[in-house]
Amino acid sequence: MEASSGHQLMAETLGKFVSLVSKRLPDDVMAKLTELKGIETEPLAKSLYACMFENMEKAESLNRPTCQDTGVIQFFVRAGAKFPYLGELRGILKEATILSTKQAPLRLNAVEPFDEKNTGTNVGTKVPWIEWDIVSDDDSVEIEVYMAGGGCSLPGRSIVLPPLAGYEGAVKFVFDTIVEWGINACPPLTVGVGIGTCSTSAAKLSKMAMLRKLGSSNPHPRAAEMERRIQEGLDAIGLGPQGISGHRSVLGVHVEGMAHHPSVLGVGVTVGCWANRHGIIQFNKNLQYTMISHQGVEL
Ligand code: SF4
Known part of the structure; x- marks a missing residue:
């Protein structure tokens, strides 16, 4: 069965959001790192923080992930029982992971158990890992993505x-x-x-x-x-x-x-870790989105 245009739109939007999360830390992490950077007094600690901030600037200017270890993708879904794409969401999350892996690009981190072979897509058995929380009387969905590094x-x-x-x-x-x-x-x-x-x-x-x-x-x-x-x-x-x-x-x-x-x-x-790459995005029933964790950026 061919995917609906809504299905595709959501997978593409979510794929772009996963890529953004790989390259830009959420606002709260940025603010706290800035605070801690100002507290350190020893030259080595100060230089390490300077290195982290230069790394983040380079990630943005060169359009590359913040860390070489882009982790295993995990999603935490708080979905309204009336969200129209609820039944398609598992497939959408997988497609978003594959799209982001190609676009960002993300390092390939999904190794099949027992065979110990990398799938080459960041998708594999039970990956992306998905945790579900279904909310009654709601037609929107909130999706949190986390990149679990080694x-x-x-x-x-x-x-x-x-x-x-x-x-x-x-x-x-x-x-x-x-x-x-x-x-x-x-x-x-x-x-x-x-x-x-x-x-x-x-x-x-x-x-x-x-x-x-x-x-x-x-x-x-x-x-x-x-x-x-x-x-x-x-x-x-x-x-x-x-x-x-x-x-x-x-x-x-x-x-x-x-x-x-x-x-x-x-x-x-x-x-x-310091590069705590996670982010929250909300979709309404018409698939209009709001980024909760990252302000002042567009997909
Ligand atoms: S712990 Fe975090 S910052 Fe360090 S290598 Fe792993 S993902 Fe990167």
Whole structure:
């Protein structure tokens, strides 16, 4: 069956948006990097930040991705049940990935499991990875794209703690993870922490926490306090830009939680690197789009 013109239009628009995200960091990440750049005082840390900003200028002027590792493409979809292209969305997301891979161009990062062969398209078994959230009584869709690089995916892990470990155990797990692995993820880091009931739910919540807008806090005062304390502790370690030491380690620490089984506490950690390439775009039912994460640019 031939794709409708709406299907094609959405795939092309989304493909352009994925390419944009690969080349331009979202506004909140840019603002936080600018802030942290101004805080560092040591020559090496200052020169690393200068290098990052020159890299971003070059990405824009030369129309190339911000990092050679364009990651594995992941989509987080919050779709209205009445969005007219809901049934076609999976195919649209795949086509957008292939289009962006050719147009941007993106490095080829999808390796088939067990055969260990690169597909050459950035599309493969369950890739692009898609997480769905269906909203009733809505005819629009919000799509968040994230480019999961190798280095920033490396520290990701989750664990299920026994009852007595408590929140102290959760915080220890976060610090052990970042101290051991954070340097591989090109700091300054965005650290997402998920408090769940099993390893899967904790891991998913940690990814959603990592993607949350920088500068936002969890609305629960205790969770917000946990975010603040973990951030202070991680900054005190002083990873600095690219781990060469400095006054700051993180762009932000975000915690998300869910009701959990009383006898266990699932804890997940997901880390984003300084080049935290993600972006949000909304489409209405007529496929008119609004970019939420990137202002002042056009597709
Ligand atoms: S961690 Fe991020 S900045 Fe570093 S190589 Fe990977 S994608 Fe690029």
